[in-house]
Amino acid sequence: EIVMTQSPATLSVSPGERATLSCWASQSVSSNLAWYQQIPGQAPRLLIFGASTRATGVPARFSGSGSGTEFTLTITSLQSEDFAVYYCQHYYRWPYTFGQGTKLEIK
């Protein structure tokens, strides 16, 4: 099983600032990496697939980068609706696994 590790567990950032979230895979997942946003009480929402491609309707302030084992989600100019929990996930082979999540909170 490929283990996904996210850092930090909690990130405190002020509105309007930039947030950088990291995700590592215990072995290469190529670019088969997705990021999801989950607002409390809601289902997760796909933000990024293929490590760097924004899903339909996702604002341009969200960007993903990386390949192999190291990945980054960057959110520029944070808006109030961006404060949520973010999960990375690989879909390289079975079983698909998620990171433990990064909670992005208002500073």
Place this chain on the structure above:
Amino acid sequence: QVQLVESGGGVVQPGGSLRLSCAASGFPFSSYGMHWVRQAPGGGLEWVSFITYDGSSEYYPDSVKGRFTISRDKSNTLYLQMNNLRPDDTAIYYCVRQRTGGGYSSFAYWGQGTLVTVST
């Protein structure tokens, strides 16, 4: 628009069984692989099962293999049969459509989930 509506959750005793359903609409159901993903209260996400677009193959993590069975039918419904339930199966269960029809793919559409509680 894509809609996924789960049902069948509830409270069940340890060792019991439950069958979840997911009514799909807004897309050609028979063309897409489908998943179940769960989330324990206050916890993270765990992939639970996958079935190919044509139902010919299924995949499970070790945590549920041999206890859970995913299936689908021509009425655009996805199922998850859960047997020998344990307290650590307590979670919200989400029905998910992958982004592409086949192959390895991200999770593009999620239902709102149905809560399963395993407790005496």
